[in-house]
Amino acid sequence: MATGWAGDGAVQEQIDATVKDGIARARSRLPSGPGLTHCEECEAVIPEARRKAIPGVRLCVACQQARDAEEAAFAGYNRRGSKDSQLR
Template sequence: MATGWAGDGAVQDQIDATIKDAIKRVRSQLPTGPGRTHCEECDAEIPEARRKAVPGVRLCVACQEARDQEQAGFSGYNRRGSKDSQLR
């Protein structure tokens, strides 16, 4: 049961919208186009199995892992102003 001005499904709508935004952001970062045969950062050869598994691959496994760790610090933020974000 919702109270105040919020509709009955307001919390779930906010959760759904947050997930949809996250999926859109991640999909926009996926590589596109033909993959590379050598890593664009360290010039190591990218195995054929990786090129087949990841269309548009541009980095070797080691460089991709390093980039993923750098981006892991990004937690995003709640633009919709949930109660929890207002308490911080």
Template sequence: MATGWAGDGAVQDQIDATIKDGIKRARTQLRAGPGLERCEECDAKIPEARRKAVPGVRLCVKCQEASDQDARKAAGFNRRGSKDSQLR
């Protein structure tokens, strides 16, 4: 049932587009190739097991966690917006 200017399935289409954008953004941030032996932030040694598990690793676990927290704070997705603002 369509209401207003939005067609049937418009909300689901918006959700699907948001998910696809998130996946695309995450894939662009993946690194490849050999990882660094020392963290580029604090110069701590990165263990061999981490370098094998995470291709292209550049940060130690502590610095990576700090970086991830900063990224989450800056994400700022509006999940509580009105339906009209999500369908534009």
């Protein structure tokens, strides 16, 4: 049942678009190309098990954790906006 000007599937379409965007963003951050034996930021040795588990890896665990923490600081805002934020 549609309410206002929204189509019948508008909510589900928004959810699907948000999930699709999230998947595309995650895939774009995956390493690609040849992996490195030493971290490109700190020159620490990247263990062989990590290189096998993540093809194309370029960072050691410590540097990857630091980068993930930096990215998490910016992950809290909703680009599409929630219904509550539109009503304010």
